[in-house]
Amino acid sequence: MAMCAEMTDDRIFRNARIDSGGPLVDFCVAGGLFTRISPGLDNDSGCEEIDLGARVVLPAFVESHIHLDKAFLEEREPNLSGTLEDAISITLALKKSVTKQDVMERAERALRMCIRHGATWFRAQVEVDPIVGLKGVEVALSLKEKYAGLADFQLVVFPQEGIEQQPGTEELMREAMRMGGDLVGGIPYNDLDAERHLDIVFGMAEAFGCGLDFHLDFADDPRVRNIDSVAARTVAAGLQGRVAVGHLTSPGAMARDDAARIIEKILEAGISVLPLPATDLFLGGRGEEPPRFRSLAPVKELLGAGVNVAISSNNIRNAFTPSGRGDLLEIGLLLAHALHMSGAAERAVVPGLFTTNAAKALGVEEGYGLRSGCAADFVVLDSVNFDDVLIDQPEKRFVVKGGRIVVENVSETTWREME
Ligand SMILES: [Zn+2]
CATH class of the missing domain: 3.20.20.140 (Metal-dependent hydrolases)
Structure with a gap:
């Protein structure tokens, strides 16, 4: 299994949907770059983990x-x-x-x-x-x-x-x-x-x-x-x-x-x-x-x-x-x-x-891009449906630059149904 490189600001983003039909993947980032992109990455160094919840991820x-x-x-x-x-x-x-x-x-x-x-x-x-x-x-x-x-x-x-x-x-x-x-x-x-x-x-x-x-x-x-x-x-x-x-x-x-x-x-x-x-x-x-x-x-x-x-x-x-x-x-x-x-x-x-x-x-x-060695710059959309992001227009849940979440957006809807 692949491991995170041992650097102080290492982080693993788990469960990203980066294509229409493939498996969910994890991203390991260190020094602002993607070091690994693969399903089921190990975390032997005990670095911070962020679960993306199967949301769609696009490059920045x-x-x-x-x-x-x-x-x-x-x-x-x-x-x-x-x-x-x-x-x-x-x-x-x-x-x-x-x-x-x-x-x-x-x-x-x-x-x-x-x-x-x-x-x-x-x-x-x-x-x-x-x-x-x-x-x-x-x-x-x-x-x-x-x-x-x-x-x-x-x-x-x-x-x-x-x-x-x-x-x-x-x-x-x-x-x-x-x-x-x-x-x-x-x-x-x-x-x-x-x-x-x-x-x-x-x-x-x-x-x-x-x-x-x-x-x-x-x-x-x-x-x-x-x-x-x-x-x-x-x-x-x-x-x-x-x-x-x-x-x-x-x-x-x-x-x-x-x-x-x-x-x-x-x-x-x-x-x-x-x-x-x-x-x-x-x-x-x-x-x-x-x-x-x-x-x-x-x-x-x-x-x-x-x-x-x-x-x-x-x-x-x-x-x-x-x-x-x-x-x-x-x-x-x-x-x-x-x-x-x-x-x-x-x-x-x-x-x-x-x-x-x-x-x-x-x-x-x-x-640039969702590949090892590229800048860890990406957008996490508040959707699990890769094919429909254009017509769903989901919120940009997280904007990530150099492996850091720099913006978090939250959109909530509460149904108050008729009695
Ligand atoms: Zn112009």
């Missing part, structure tokens, strides 16, 4: 594309037209008056919501421009330090307002990269010239030796296809596996053959595609006349071709997305509805989109 949720710095701005001004143009202009106007303290309070509130719902890995989009300056970067770096041990961060230096159309942005981005940015961000659809925007960000990524993370082809118009250039540039720069693109709704509006050609290029370039369902469905598909497009990347076709697809919350309660509570299980259900998924077998793919696939999009898959 990953918010692979999230804007903490502009969360909760809906309270100040909602986006009543629901267009992308108004989302950008409303947020730009609000940004002029934010203080660092204000950004910190909203970002931390959003972060705690996400952790409470099981996300402990984050790729945060941090806005950098002459309007907000480097306040967002300073806040993100503070949160990264303050929440070390609770959350792992990657920071994308993101030029939301464009680069050439907001002079001074490029220098601020370089400064943000020097301060601790992990990836260069890009948004060619909100700048003077998409190709020049791509020249700048790919050049910056080369200078800093890092990957790129884009907001790309967020349109209902099938003629919008900057992905062609991004894929070609990714291959030319040898950045396969280190580029992610968020939204990518326009291929969902393309003819099947046309989309298939685009998907082939995405696959060759090793680009991860990150649909952002709450935002895409809120801002997209608002054509003047029916039929209106259900604005979303062609997820089933992308997955079928072998592209890495992940989903994330993107925004929480602002002009881009009026709702959100940092709950990826909920975002997963939204995606399942929007994609017309039905039956347990078809829904089974969804949790992977905010766990293992999302970790791959972040390039952290080697140390």
Whole structure:
């Protein structure tokens, strides 16, 4: 029988359901890592035991594309037209008056919501421009330090307002990269010239030796296809596996053959595609006349071709997305509805989109997952039914980071039946 390694903070979590039909397993953790995962582990060292009661366990949720710095701005001004143009202009106007303290309070509130719902890995989009300056970067770096041990961060230096159309942005981005940015961000659809925007960000990524993370082809118009250039540039720069693109709704509006050609290029370039369902469905598909497009990347076709697809919350309660509570299980259900998924077998793919696939999009898959040697980061759902977690939407009973329970949620119902 396997034993726990003899370290002071060893712990055994017993009776976890990690798949649909297999036996319940125990996890042994030491030094923040899984050391053993197997049914019926011995406890010869007498370490602490926690019984998970046959509950479903998923690897830690990953918010692979999230804007903490502009969360909760809906309270100040909602986006009543629901267009992308108004989302950008409303947020730009609000940004002029934010203080660092204000950004910190909203970002931390959003972060705690996400952790409470099981996300402990984050790729945060941090806005950098002459309007907000480097306040967002300073806040993100503070949160990264303050929440070390609770959350792992990657920071994308993101030029939301464009680069050439907001002079001074490029220098601020370089400064943000020097301060601790992990990836260069890009948004060619909100700048003077998409190709020049791509020249700048790919050049910056080369200078800093890092990957790129884009907001790309967020349109209902099938003629919008900057992905062609991004894929070609990714291959030319040898950045396969280190580029992610968020939204990518326009291929969902393309003819099947046309989309298939685009998907082939995405696959060759090793680009991860990150649909952002709450935002895409809120801002997209608002054509003047029916039929209106259900604005979303062609997820089933992308997955079928072998592209890495992940989903994330993107925004929480602002002009881009009026709702959100940092709950990826909920975002997963939204995606399942929007994609017309039905039956347990078809829904089974969804949790992977905010766990293992999302970790791959972040390039952290080697140390992530329910395997020996990986970080002991996981979510214990208050359900024993593995196949139905998406439609049951169970409470996240425990959020575990580095082998420690960092959040416990309790949901109770009392029936008071009629006499
Ligand atoms: Zn975004």
